[in-house]
Amino acid sequence: MYCRICGAQVPDGDVFCPECGARQRAAEPVQNSGGNVQQPGMRTGVLEPLRPFYSARKILLVLGGIMVGVTLLMLYFVITGMESFYGYYYASESLANYLNFYAVIMIIQALIILAVAIWELVLLNQLKAYEERFGQVVVFILLGVLISVIDAFSKDENTGLKVILTLADAAFGILAYYHLCGAFADLTRPWDRSLADKWDFIFKLYLGVQALAFLSGIILGINAGNPGSWGFVYFLLLVSTAASFAVSVYELKHIKKTIGLFERGHSGY
DSSP, rough: OBOOOOOBBTTTTTBTTTTTTTTSSSOOOOOTTTEEEEEOOOOGGGGHHHHHHHHHHHHHHHHHHHHHHHHHHHHHHHHHHHEEEEEEEEEOOOHHHHHHHHHHHHHHHHHHHHEEEEEHHHHHHTTTTTTTHHHHHHHHHHHHHHHHHHHHHHOOOOOOHHHHHHHHHHHHHHHHHHHHHHHHHHHHTTTOOOHHHHHHHHHHHHHHHHHHHHHHHHHHHHHHTTTTGHHHHHHHHHHHHHHHHHHHHHHHHHHHHHHHHHHHHHOOO
């Protein structure tokens, strides 16, 4: 038979292509004449989509670092730019200007993230040839995009509907990351169990950050009309943004380790 990815000839019964390493059928234990279970060959073809995926995540990391700095400046302007008049707080001109700047930065960030997300979807679709759970990541990302589109074009001001859409979007995001970490864990487990376990830990860190971000969003919504509490709100937002950036750094480090693992397999070491 021939590989469904690169077209190379694959011996009958082999699970992975000898050229690119793509999975040809569901993996099954292979026994040798002595009855011992053999591990399939290292799928070094995964490096082709994995390297640009690393670059895409690096772009998102840079954006995360920028947002930490922008949020830190926001906290500074909130603390120094709030003025009181007969017990009522209001934003100074400098704070009002920075709020406008912050809104522009958020729009630019969203457009860049959209472009990178499309690139990632293409790469994830290629990676699913090596681990099927990468395909699940694509499914849940697309479901999240669909929910966001429905939310954006919905003219219904029903608060209950908005809450349901927000929760659904968050749920799909968590499921996408769950399968992403799971796919990396499954990809590396036959060769480095310690690295696979780190991917399980990364997902737990991500859950913690998401809980903090959700809490920040609730507090921000409750206090949006109370400028006197903005200092605390944006401090919590800064902590959430910094925590998300830290998890991204940790994740990127382990994507690089995964690449290194397969590069060593490719070179024979």
